[in-house]
Amino acid sequence: GLFALDVTDPTKLDDANTTVLWEFTHKDDPHLGYTHSKPILTQMNNGKWAALFSGGYNNTFDNDADGSANNASHDSDDGNGYIYIVDLETGSLIRKFDTQTGKNEDPTEQFRPNGIATPTAIDTNQDGTTDLIYAGDMFGNVWSIEIGSNNKNEWDFTYRDADTNKPLPLYSACFGTSCNKDNIQPITTPVKVELHSEKNGYLLLF
Numbered sequence: 429g430l431f432a433l434d435v436t437d438p439t440k441l442d443d444a445n446t447t448v449l450w451e452f453t454h455k456d457d458p459h460l461g462y463t464h465s466k467p468i469l470t471q472m473n474n475g476k477w478a479a480l481f482s483g484g485y486n487n488t489f490d491n492d493a494d495g496s497a498n499n500a501s502h503d504s505d506d507g508n509g510y511i512y513i514v515d516l517e518t519g520s521l522i523r524k525f526d527t528q529t530g531k532n533e534d535p536t537e538q539f540r541p542n543g544i545a546t547p548t549a550i551d552t553n554q555d556g557t558t559d560l561i562y563a564g565d566m567f568g569n570v571w572s573i574e575i576g577s578n579n580k581n582e583w584d585f586t587y588r589d590a591d592t593n594k595p596l597p598l599y600s601a602c603f604g605t606s607c608n609k610d611n612i613q614p615i616t617t618p619v620k621v622e623l624h625s626e627k628n629g630y631l632l633l634f
Contacts, residue, residue, distance in 0.1 A: 429453030432519065437573060446617055450519025452512075454487070457521065459504040460512070462485030465546035466618075469516060470558045473578045476515055478522055482544035483510030488531065489541075507531035507541030509565045511573065523580050525573055527565065528594050535567055535612040542566050546618040550630070552576065562598075564615025564634055568607070569597035591613060599632075 434447035454460045463482035468480040487504035508530035513522040531539040547563035559576035572586035583597040599612040620633040 429436065429456075429460070430479065430514075430588075432479070432516070435500040449517070452514055452519050452521075454502045457501045457524065459483055459487055459506075459508065459510045459524075459526075461485045461489070461504070461541070461543060465544070468547060468549045468558075469616040470549050471556060472513065472522070472580070473557045473559070473576055474522075474576060474580050475578070476522060478516050479512075479514045480547055480549055480558070480561065481512055482547055483512065484539065484567070485541070485543035487488065487541055487543070504530075504541065507534075507539075509542040509544040509567075509569075509571075510549055510570070511544055511563060513558075513575075522584070523583055525561075525571075525583075525585065526595075527569070527571055527585075527597075529565065529567060529569065529597075535607070535609045537609055540566075544571075545616050548619045548621055550621055562619040562621065562632060564601075564613045564617070564619060568612040568614060568618070570615065570619060570634070571595070572598040572602070 429452055431451040434449055460600040463484040465482040472478050488507045509527040513526040515522055515539045534540045543566045545564045547561050549558040550560040552559040561573040564570050574586050575583040587596040588597055600607050603611040615632050615634055622631045624631050
C-alpha cells in the first residue's frame with residue numbers, strides 16, 4: 429500500500445502529532461499488489477494533483493492480514509497489470525487502468541500474475557500537467573496511456589484491438605525475431621523518455 433503524511437510543520441513530526449492524510453492498500457482495491465514502484469506526484473488535466481503508481485507485483489498472493497490461505501477477499505482474481513491515479517489530497521481513486529494482461533496471458537504458460545514497473549509521466553505540451561503515461565511490465569510489454577483531456581473519462585490506452593477493444597501494448601520486448609514463451613524479456617525499470625533529435629516524437633529507453 430501507499431500512504432501520505434502531512435509534513436507542513438517539520439517541528440511536529442512525531443508519533444503524537446504527525447497527521448496521516450490517507451492510506452491506499454489492497455483492501456481499498458484487491459488488484460493492488462506489492463507496491464515497489466515510486467509514486468509520481470503530478471497535476472492532472474482535470475486540475476487535480478495526484479499520485480500515479482503501478483499496481484506492483486504478486487497481486488494474486490494472499491495479502492490478508494490474518495495470513496489465512498483460504499481468505500482471499502483482498503486478492504486479484506486475474507493477475508492483470510494495473511496502473512492507478514489517486515487524488516493526492518484525499519487518497520480517493522481517480523482512475524485505474526487495467527491492461528487486461530495477466531495470468532491467462534503469461535508467456536511462460538505458468539499462470540503467473542503480471543506486474544507493472546514504475547510508470548513515467550510526460551507533459552507533451554509543456555503546460556505543467558501530465559498528458560502521457562508509459563510503463564513496462566513483467567511480460568515484456570510497454571504500455572502507453574493518454575490522459576491529456578480534462579475529462580478523466582476520456583483517458584485511455586493509446587492502442588486497442590479493433591475487434592475486442594482489449595488494450596494493446598506499444599511494444600513487446602523479446603530476444604529473437606518473434607516473441608514466444610522462452611524469450612520474453614521482463615521490463616522492471618521505469619521508461620526514460622527523450623526527445624527525438626530528428627523526428628517529432630520520443631525515444632523510449634528501458
